[in-house]
Amino acid sequence: MTTIAPEETAREAVFDATVAADERIEPRDWMPDAYRSTLVRQIAQHAHSEIIGMQPEANWITRAPSLRRKAILMAKVQDEAGHGLYLYSAAETLGTSRDELLDKLHSGRQKYSSIFNYPTLTWADVGAIGWLVDGAAITNQVPLCRCSYGPYARAMVRVCKEESFHQRQGYELLLTLSRGTDAQHAMAQDAVNRWWWPSLMMFGPPDDESAHSAQSMAWKIKRHSNDELRQRFVDICVPQAEALGLTLPDPDLTWNDERGHWEFGAIDWAEFREVLKGNGPCNEQRISRRRQAHEEGAWVREAAAAHAAKHGKASR
Amino acid sequence: MNITATPALPLGDDALILSHRLGEWAGHAPVLEEEVALANIALDLLGQARILLSLAGDEDELAYLREERQFRNLQLVEQPNGDFAHTIARQLYFSTYQELLFNHLAATDSELAPLAGKAVKEVAYHRDHAHQWTLRLGDGTDESRTRMQRAVDALWRYTGELFEPVEGLETVPWAALHDSWAARITSTLEQATLTVPEGPRHGAWTAGAGRQGLHTEPFGRMLAEMQHLHRSHPGATW
Numbered sequence: 001m002t003t004i005a006p007e008e009t010a011r012e013a014v015f016d017a018t019v020a021a022d023e024r025i026e027p028r029d030w031m032p033d034a035y036r037s038t039l040v041r042q043i044a045q046h047a048h049s050e051i052i053g054m055q056p057e058a059n060w061i062t063r064a065p066s067l068r069r070k071a072i073l074m075a076k077v078q079d080e081a082g083h084g085l086y087l088y089s090a091a092e093t094l095g096t097s098r099d100e101l102l103d104k105l106h107s108g109r110q111k112y113s114s115i116f117n118y119p120t121l122t123w124a125d126v127g128a129i130g131w132l133v134d135g136a137a138i139t140n141q142v143p144l145c146r147c148s149y150g151p152y153a154r155a156m157v158r159v160c161k162e163e164s165f166h167q168r169q170g171y172e173l174l175l176t177l178s179r180g181t182d183a184q185h186a187m188a189q190d191a192v193n194r195w196w197w198p199s200l201m202m203f204g205p206p207d208d209e210s211a212h213s214a215q216s217m218a219w220k221i222k223r224h225s226n227d228e229l230r231q232r233f234v235d236i237c238v239p240q241a242e243a244l245g246l247t248l249p250d251p252d253l254t255w256n257d258e259r260g261h262w263e264f265g266a267i268d269w270a271e272f273r274e275v276l277k278g279n280g281p282c283n284e285q286r287i288s289r290r291r292q293a294h295e296e297g298a299w300v301r302e303a304a305a306a307h308a309a310k311h312g313k314a315s316r
Numbered sequence: 317m318n319i320t321a322t323p324a325l326p327l328g329d330d331a332l333i334l335s336h337r338l339g340e341w342a343g344h345a346p347v348l349e350e351e352v353a354l355a356n357i358a359l360d361l362l363g364q365a366r367i368l369l370s371l372a373g374d375e376d377e378l379a380y381l382r383e384e385r386q387f388r389n390l391q392l393v394e395q396p397n398g399d400f401a402h403t404i405a406r407q408l409y410f411s412t413y414q415e416l417l418f419n420h421l422a423a424t425d426s427e428l429a430p431l432a433g434k435a436v437k438e439v440a441y442h443r444d445h446a447h448q449w450t451l452r453l454g455d456g457t458d459e460s461r462t463r464m465q466r467a468v469d470a471l472w473r474y475t476g477e478l479f480e481p482v483e484g485l486e487t488v489p490w491a492a493l494h495d496s497w498a499a500r501i502t503s504t505l506e507q508a509t510l511t512v513p514e515g516p517r518h519g520a521w522t523a524g525a526g527r528q529g530l531h532t533e534p535f536g537r538m539l540a541e542m543q544h545l546h547r548s549h550p551g552a553t554w
């Protein structure tokens with residue numbers, strides 16, 4: 001349709017007023033197509049990140065060095081699956097099914113957070129992910145609790161609560177290692193060295209290169225710029241690293257009294273773009289593992305559907 | 317290592333080892349809801365294991381520093397995950413057994429009564445989860461039916477051991493538990509349009525062997541993976 005009906009203009013005015021008043025858009029409300037597709041893209045990418053993010057940590061479940069840590073890690077990985085479920089449901093309220101989105105993930109048409117393309121090489125990586133990756137996710141996601149789209153905002157409230165547990169547990173794991181034997185301390189420092197820069201990249205490209213930011217800010221899907229959030233995260237982490245007895249691998253970290261912020265060194269955006277393009281250490285492994293799980297599970301899903309059809313029940 | 321002689325040890329080993337196997341599913345489950353469900357069961361079992369092993373000694377020493385021959389778990393729970401049907405069959409056999417045993421223990425004055433009483437609810441959920449999936453897979457598609465039948469057949473030989481008397485649990489009516497177990501399993505399998513296996517359930521390696529510390533080949537590899545990090549840092553705190 002190319003002609004704009006008068007009622008369309010009226011609806012748009014209602015939408016704009018709702019957003020301007022900081023009220024929520026709900027699934028039944030009219031919304032611009034571009035708003036809908038931006039949200040679907042963002043929520044899908046977020047959901048995919050939750051389920052792909054299970055892999056690097058699940059890598060250590062069977063080797064967790066104490067039963068207490070094993071229980072914490074299993075529960076964490078389970079939480080991430082739960083986050084995936086809430087987010088796919090939030091996307092469904094916009095008229096896009098989980099199957100459709102998984103299809104796009106498996107065929108590479110939709111992305112997930114690049115951070116999960118880095119490997120978890122030692123047990124300390126589990127702690128570094130909790131502290132830094134969940135920490136960066138919280139910094140990114142707390143403002144999303146006020147996102148203009150109701151179902152996404154509400155999903156984020158639940159998710160953020162759990163992410164902050166993960167962040168504290170990761171921090172506590174690293175603290176135990178840092179105060180442990182020399183070998184444990186070295187393991188913790190090595191993990192922080194490897195995860196620090198990729199965590200800073202989680203906030204996305206610098207503001208002057210960020211493609212979707214301005215429109216998302218106007219729609220109140222996004223509330224702060226990438227660089228603002230990145231700065232906030234660095235300011236939180238520097239004193240925490242000190243309390244951990246670990247150093248951050250950036251010789252340029254200095255306190256700027258005038259700005260009231262920590263200055264940090266240049267981020268290697270060439271690496272970021274390479275990983276985004278698919279050339280990170282684990283891109284291939286993560287996506288093929290995901291596809292494999294999906295393909296190997298096909299007969300199970302078919303059986304559930306066939307059984308439900310025979311017995312008149314919903315398959316999920 | 318100090319190990320107290322208590323039936324909490326073999327029962328704790330069952331929970332520990334099955335929890336570990338279920339943990340191997342993380343990131344591999346056929347559908348997202350099952351990532352959550354399998355992790356739930358694994359976490360419940362790990363919780364049970366920690367309480368039970370603590371009655372026998374230090375939970376981490378027991379889990380990480382014993383040799384294969386010192387583990388007292390059933391051979392059933394150490395069996396590799398196989399496909400989803402094998403995992404479900406293993407869970408159906410085990411959870412049905414555990415529910416019956418815990419229901420019995422909860423009503424006794426055994427030191428295990430408090431744990432058993434608390435765990436019966438979660439174990440009933442585990443059994444129901446396995447029961448529902450047995451129905452879906454057995455009475456689903458031709459492929460799922462074939463796979464489910466193969467799984468219940470393959471694991472059948474490990475079920476005789478479930479009812480071998482456990483040291484310290486002499487008052488448990490094992491024969492009666494077995495009859496109830498067989499009745500329940502038969503009912504689930506029949507409802508799922510599957511055939512109740514008829515293969516042998518007793519023999520040199522299938523009668524109480526796990527409880528005596530005799531395990532199957534995959535178990536050693538499983539322990540190697542589970543214990544490696546802990547053993548690489550003697551005396552460290554995690």
Ligand SMILES: [Fe+2]
Nearest residue numbers: 050079080083
């Ligand atoms: Fe998450």
Ligand SMILES: [Fe+2]
Nearest residue numbers: 080134163166
């Ligand atoms: Fe998390």
